[in-house]
Amino acid sequence: MTESSPVKAIVTDIEGTTTSISFVADVLFPYAKARIQDYVVDNAAVPTVAAEISAVRAEAGEPDASVERVGEILVNWIEQDLKITPLKTLQGMIWRSGYEDGSLKGHLYPEVATKLKGWKQQGIQLSIYSSGSEAAQKLLFGYSEAGDLTPLFDHFFDTRIGGKRESASYEQIKQTLGLPGHEILFLSDVVAELDAAAEAGVLTLALDRECIGEGFGAHPHVTDFNQIDLAALR
Template identity: 30%
Template sequence: MQPVLDENTDLKCVILDIEGTTTAISFVKDILFPYIRKNLKKYLETHWEEEQCQGDVQALREQSINDSEEKKSSADKLQVVSPKILSNDENLELTRQSVVDYVLFLMDADRKVTSLKQLQGHMWKQAYSTGKVVGQIFEDVLPAIKHWISERKKVYIYSSGSVEAQKLLFGHTAEGSILEFISGHFDTKIGAKVEVDSYCKIAKEIGCKNKEILFLTDVTREARPAKEAGCQVAVVLRPGNAPLSDEEIQEFPHISSFSELYAEGSGVEKAKLVKK
């Protein structure tokens, strides 16, 4: 069996995805996203005049304009036309409704745009601070993070969700805040998770060679560019995650628990991950 963790390379950094990796997909799907859908209209009504809310609206408006421009230049005539966000000079109720329509459009299309994640992060901040939402992580996550830190490795988060949303989740878990154990956060501002260059940028920013990084994610479309960038990778199998194809199983090492990455109590990293 071929070990996945390179025994000839000193692993210095671990980068963790969130959804389906540290946290169940159901938490995002059944708690976080429904909260946005249920409370968006009321949130806009309550915070509309605030500078932060107007900043979020303007970012979404600019994204909607970009969507329209891309539609005009596209040869795909069947492409769905996105809703347009009205200007603030229009009827206030209609303008707010146009924001609601566009946000729901982005969510329905599973768009990973920064403007959407920014608004969601601000809404979730209110939910976490009032105790309406509590961050969830799998039980093997915190022990593994503490183990890596004890081995002088640094742990980072890289998620499509905004940095603010990441900090909210890890700052309000059932175990309390675990932000002290995380050295840094990255979101789509560094680049898309499906692009090789994103992982190179992260490596440069954290001062690690690409080969000294282990990236853990639940999807191969993110693992593949990280691997192409020269990082070590493993796909995490969690309840509710999409199953891997036979080809993906052959292509990538995979684990069901972070604890599989180290020998319990020995303080020595295990090259346990193998392509099965």
């Protein structure tokens, strides 16, 4: 970190920011969808899974739903791309087995790992904020194409801290990091998330991976991490 840079912490989104949307949409989601019904039935007696099954019933308003019905609900949520915490947690459990047996590797854009390591060496705090569960985040970066990157990160924020389009979530992140908003940079490809972060006084930068060049409102944008100039952010 240069002396002229105000940034002491970087919080980054995953999908469309560090990782291609296609990896999440075309690899991870189908992998979980194909397995989730059998997974909840086969593991219903496991305490951690049982707790998420109960959470699904509560979220769906079906307290007496059978385990088979819970599986149907989960598949429906996946098809609707809903950001519901018990779904994300169960997906993370399924993905773990895939990462551990080598059938899954976490995708990263080519420059991401090197840039993250460079920021860490400069003394910048690094955190993830994603709608995917903390466990899923750690799996993606722990079994990434660039190796285990989890030691680079101080925090893995997920929907338990709040929705990514709610400014209160970024207020919570500021409190957790112990820094004012103008010393925190949030990276994302979603304008509504960037708007919420900016409302909380956090610095924002849009990732324009598709090189659209517009549609980011008041947020500055870059096409990859190599274009990020921390000293230029105010």
